[in-house]
Structure formats: C-alpha cells, structure tokens
Amino acid sequence: MVMEAPPNRMPWPTHIRRLLWMQGLMNASHFMTIPLLALYMSTNLHFSAAALASVMSANLLCAQALPLAAGAIADRFGSHRLITLGLLLRGLGFLGFSSLDGAAAWVGCAAIAGAGVACYEGGVYGLLGRQPKECHSTLFAYNNQLLNAGAAVGPIIGGLAGLADIRVAFGFSSMVFITLGVIAYKAQFGSSVIFRRQPVMESLKAAITHAGLWRLIVASLPWFFLFPQLYVAFPMYAGQLAGPHAASAIYVVNGFVGLAFILKAKRWMLNMDAASLTTWAYLGAAVAFSSLAVLRGIEWFLLFIIAYTVVETILLPTLETMTASLATDGSQGTFFGVMSAVGALSGAAGYYVGSWLILNRTPVETWLALGSVGFLGFVTSALLLRRA
Template identity: 80%
Template sequence: MAREEHTDQPIWPQDIRRLLWMQGVMNTSHFMTIPLLALYMSANLQFGAAALASVMSANLLCAQVLPLAAGAVADRFGSHRIITLGLMLRGLGFLGFGCFDGVGAWIGCAVLAGTGVACYEGGVYGLFGRQPRERLSALFASNNQMLNAGAAIGPIIGGLAALGQIRVAFGVSAILFILLSAVAHRAKFGSSVRFVRQPMMKNVKAAATHAGLWRLIAVSLPWFFLFPQLYVAFPMYAGQLAGPHAASAIYVLNGVVGLAFIMLAKRWMTRVNPASLTTWAYLGAGFAFASLAVLQGIEWFLLFIVAYTVIETLLLPTLESMTASLATDGSQGTFFGVMSAVGALSGAAGYYVGSWLIVNRSPAETWSALGSVGFLGFTVSVLLLRRSQSNGSLH
C-alpha cells in the first residue's frame, strides 16, 4: 500500500503489499457472483428457503469452521501453499455453480468453495497477525479498504457478465480464482514473516484456553449472525422491492460507500478505543435494522445499506485487529481459526433465520427481529468490553 504522511501508515514488506492487492482482486471475483447467488437459486433454480439456506450454510460452515485447522496448519508450516490451495478450490467451486442445477450438487460446490475460503483466509490472516502489534489497526484498516474496492467493482463486472446468462458470471469468477492461485504459487507469500513452528495442538490449546479470546468471541457472535444477511436477506428483500438488478445494486453501493468511508476514516479508526468503537457500532446496527420495520421502500432500503456499510466497515477491522492483538506469538492463524469456527454457528443460524424471515414473515417482523440482535450486541459489548481498553487487548 502507499505510505501515509509521517508514521500513520507504515511501509509494508513487499509480500504483504502484494497480498493486500490480492485481497482486492480476490474480493472482486467473489462479488462478481455472490450478489447473484441467492437470487439465482430462488428465481432460476426454484430452490426453497431450506435448500437455499442449506447451500449458503454449507459454504459458511466450511469457510468458518475449517480455518481452525487451516490456521493451525499455516502456523506450523507457513502460508504459501495453503493460500494457493484455497484459491484453486474456490475456483473449482464456482465452476461447479455454473455447471450444475441440483441441490445436492450445489451443496457440494458450496463445500468446495467454502473449504477454499478456509484455506485462503487461514493463510492470509495468519500472515497479517504476525505484523508488529502497533501496526495491526492500520493493517486491518488497509485490508478492509482493499476488500471494499473489490466489493465495489465485482458486482458491476458480474452484472455485465450476467446480462446474457448468469452462468457466464460464475465461469468468469472461477477462471479469475484459478488464475489467482497461479499468481499466489509464484509469489511465495510469507517470505518476510518469521514463523515460530510450534506443535499444532499447542497452538490450538493456547487459543482454546484464552479467556480474553472467548470474551471477544461472545461479543462477536451477534455480528456473525447479522453479517450473513448481506448475502441472503438483503438481496432477497431488494429483489422483492425492485427486481433482480436491485440485488447487484446493493453490493455496488456497499462497496463504494465502504471504500469511501475507510479512506476518510482510516486514520481516525486506528486511534479510537476499539471497545468503544465496537459498542457504538452495535448500537447503530440495532437502530438501523429496526428502522426498516417502519421505513419501507427501495429508497429507504438503499439508505439503510449506506448505514449498514459504515457499521460493517467499523466492526470488521476492529474485531480482526483485537483478535490479532490477543494472539500469542506463533499461534495467530489458530486464534483467527477459533474465532471463525465458533462464529460459524451463529452465522449458519443467521442464514436460516434471515432467509426464513424474508420468505415467511412481514418486513416489520423481519427487521424488528434483526434489529434486536444488534441491540443484543450492544448489551454484550457493554458487559464484556472494558472501555479503558486502548491497545486492542481484552483484560
């Protein structure tokens, strides 16, 4: 990444800079097809709510449970090969989405793609977590900036590719992931990072018995429940309000607003108490989701997406930097894996509940229920996060 004035943004090692750029390209490929996935299953393949949620949950569970193993492997053996494998598996999974129509086949492809996410993120976040602790907030803010750039560009490309046939978007995304795996194989990410090669079970035990990590996990669970709505409830509701193209529009808006906000607020975010940032972001989430119970219509929903994106852009890098700050030396990937694995349970519940609410309940009931989860996150944050926290550690 480019340097900031003075010391606000450090000059990252070359392999970390390359990895940040790859995060942007990877998310471009990801968001080429994700906006179309739930809508394609319901409108084109005629999948019911249970089948749709099963596909999405299979992807989520593999993507968030398997990082426990992937992170431990990356901690023990390094990240290069597991990042390459992850990108290849994602490409094969998306290729399958373009080739098959049955529920069982789609669940299998979702497992493949989700396993790819687990391998890729286990390697990436293991590397990020090994950067100097005083730079973690800036690094994860930069990571969020690149991810938002991809989230802004990807839906536009995917929407254009899908004008003739949605399967074309799946194919283009698959090819891009496979090409990225070839780039990752040659780039040898992690060359600048010193790995403390401890036994994998020692790393798992260190993470599983860390009280501060479990407090942070408890704080994160409401967000893990709300975040999957970006892939299920949001596109389905936008489709109900304004047709299928509205689903892609919300992802473009999500990416553009997120990119603009992180560019404006990145320096500020690195200086604010992360506990306070998390607490107030949850309060904002509660009010934002609940507001849709009374403010119905596509214009209000798009305004909600703006508010949601600001909240997401605050919460994600803050939770990631706190996780990295808690990790003991040599077990960074494993700490992220434990956080991800436990969060998968809440995320899977979010997929099922969100899709069921959109299909079976009124907008007022749907958004009131989701808003209550945001208020729960606020309450848990107040109880478990100490406002005196200033360095990302939980005491």
C-alpha cells in the same frame, strides 16, 4: 501508540503489500457472483428456503469452521501453500455453480468453495497477524480498504457478464480465482517469513484457553449472525422491492460506501478505543435494522445499506485488530481460526433465520427481529469487551 501509515506508502514488506492487493482482486472475483447467488437459487433454480439456506450454510460452515485447522497448519508450516490451495478450490466451486443445477450438487460446490475460503484466509490472516502488533490497526484498516474496493468493482463486472447468463458470471469468477491461484503459487506469499514452528496442539491450547479471546468471541456472535444477511436477506428483499438488478445495486453501494468511509475515517478509527467503536457500532446496527420496520421502498433500503456499510466497515477491521492483538506469538492463525469456527455456528443460524424471515414473515417482524440482535450485540460488547 498506533503507528500511522504514510498517506501514499504502506509501511510493510513487499510481500505483504502484494498480498493486500491480492485481497482486493480476490474480493472483486467473489462479488462478481455473490450479489445474485441467493436470488438465482430462489427464482431460477426454485430452491426452497431450506435448500437455499443449506447451500449458503455449507459454504459458511466450511469457510468459517475449517480455519480452525487451517490456521493451526499455517502456524506450523507457513502460509504459501494454503493461500494457493484456497484460491484453486474456490475456482473449482464456482466452476460447479456454472454447470450444475441440483440442490445436492450446489451444496457440494458450496462446501468446496467454502473450504477454499478457509485455506485462503487461514494463510492470509496467519501471515497478517505476524506483522508487528503496533501495525495491526493500520494494517487491518488497509486490508478492509482493499476488500471494499473489490466489493465495489466486482458487482459491476459480474452484472455485465451476467447480462447474457448468470452462469457466465460464475464461470468468469472461477477463471479469476484459478488465475489468482497460479499467481499466488509463483509469488510464494509469506515463503520468506520465518515461522515459529509451533506444534498444532500447543497453538490450539493457547487459543482455546485464552479468556480474553472468548470474551471477544461472545461479543462478536451477534455480528456473525447479522453479517450473512448481506448475502441472503438483503438481496432477496431488494429483489422483492425492485427486481434482480436491485440485488446487484446493494453490493455496489456497499463497496463504494465502505471504501469512501474507510478512506475518510481511517485516522479517526485508529485513534478510537476498539471496545468503544464496537459497542457504538452495534447500537447503530440495532437502530438501522429496526428502522426498516417502518421505512419501506427501495430508496429507504439503499439508505439502510449505507448505514449498514458504515457499521460493517467499523466492525470488521476492529474485530480483526483485537483478535490479532490478543494472539500469542506463533499462534496468530489459530486465534483467527477459533474466532472463525465459533462464529460459523452463529453465521449458519443467521442464514437459516434470515432466509426464513424474508420468505415467511412480514417486513416488520423481519427487521425488528434482526434489530434486536444488534441491540444484543450492544449489550454484550459493553459488558465484555472492556475486560477483554
């Protein structure tokens, strides 16, 4: 039986409620600048497809591979310092984006920002995963709700800041991350939680040898490939269709639709079987991506973004819930870290393939190829998740 949260009150400790609000503010800062990042590199800095994908992949690989270590550190020593360090590193990376031009410098800044993501999420998800298992579905639904709220507000603020210069938006985002880091340091998120002092190697062994986790990871790989298209293929294609402002529009639509959907469908999602939700969401992704092979124009693309957002809003909290539920006591952060690290390989492939398809192939070839990845997810999740 899943515990349903009261409509107007989150049933968790004060530090968890504050951390969820921090998630919303963090994502608002993230989406102030991410909407125009790939487009800015291609049109203003004139980076090649390989250089653009290298910047995005450096960020992704650090963000998703390093949680393997960050999660294990959180399991051993707690989350407070990791959350603070993560926010400060992200601020430093975005500060570099606002002042540097070369591809190599941007790769370095992306790696720093990605390392910040790894530290921050290693601490946050290690802490969330330690909440009672019967709360996980509700907790991760609320987490997704506040992330979507940030994703809706962030592009609007970033767009206003970028009217003068996109670098202003980068600098503003940097200051927000640094400010949140100071707040997190003073708030000491999770410092009152009693952590089982699990040895790092013991946590890693528990995660790496867990057959159910590996079945979930394999079923998640197509999603890890498709999700980065939100940051590379989508804004670049929207820019081709209707100019740079269209790139910001897709994130506003993404945020508001995600927030509206999770508010309306949260109870339904909590009552559904997680494996079935994942399987049918993949089928929806396959149909949505493939439909763009025949439906052209910015209005159809924005309708696609609505469909994509529904899929995203189902898959993200569902995969997080299943990961937390599989985790053994004391190794929650490590389980999330292993999931993230393996997914980083698929995500990096998604960045390179997505940017190459948009810049070198026809829309028909691009969207049919991505649609086939969604269909692969449908097949693998149908075969593996019931057993996991």
